[in-house]
Every structure is written in C-alpha cells, then in structure tokens.
Amino acid sequence: MVFEEKMIMNGEPEDEEEEEEEEEMVDPIEAVRQKCEASEHCAHAQERLEQCETRVGSRSSTEEDCTEELFDFLHARDHCVRFRLTINKNSGFNSAASTFIKTLI
Numbered sequence: 001m002v003f004e005e006k007m008i009m010n011g012e013p014e015d016e017e018e019e020e021e022e023e024e025m026v027d028p029i030e031a032v033r034q035k036c037e038a039s040e041h042c043a044h045a046q047e048r049l050e051q052c053e054t055r056v057g058s059r060s061s062t063e064e065d066c067t068e069e070l071f072d073f074l075h076a077r078d079h080c081v082r083f084r085l086t087i088n089k090n091s092g093f094n095s096a097a098s099t100f101i102k103t104l105i
Contacts, residue, residue, distance in 0.1 A: 029085075032085065033081055042080055049069040
C-alpha cells in the first residue's frame with residue numbers, strides 16, 4: 001500500500017521520458033507522393049483538377065463533377081510513385097546509373 005502511494009505521489013517518470021523519446025511516425029510513401037505531385041505530368045493533371053473545381057464551384061447549379069479529373073490526377077501520381085519505388089527496389093544498375101537515377105528521384 002505504501003509503495004502504491006509513492007507511485008501515485010511521485011508519478012512514473014520513466015513513462016514521461018519514453019513519450020519524449022518517441023518520434024512521430026511518418027509514412028515514407030507520403031514523401032514520394034509529394035515529390036510526384038510536383039512532377040510536370042502530375043502538375044498538369046492537378047492543374048486540370050483545380051480548374052474543374054473552380055468551374056464547378058462558381059456555378060450555383062450544375063451536374064458536372066470533377067471525378068474524371070480527380071481519377072486522372074490520382075492515376076498520374078500513383079504511376080509516378082510506382083516508377084520511383086520500382087527504381088529504388090531494382091538497384092541492380094551499375095553505380096553511375098544508380099546515382100544518376102537517384103538524382104532524378
């Protein structure tokens with residue numbers, strides 16, 4: 001009983017230290033997606049999506065939605081992500097080619 005009271009009074013400093021040491025988990029694919037969204041092909045698809053959203057948002061009543069533009073953008077981004085992840089996975093190239101490709105990624 002005395003031990004429990006000391007624990008309650010003093011708290012558990014070990015837990016606080018562990019919480020401070022933990023870093024926030026980051027999904028690595030998010031970084032690749034952001035790089036791909038900045039690529040020329042994805043930027044073009046994203047521009048078309050934004051134009052559609054502006055056009056649809058400016059009208060009071062319309063049957064148009066931006067589903068096609070959204071799917072085009074997601075397809076372009078996912079294609080880029082797949083390409084970049086495949087390049088990283090297949091690093092069986094010689095070192096000069098591998099270094100060159102990594103600069104593109």
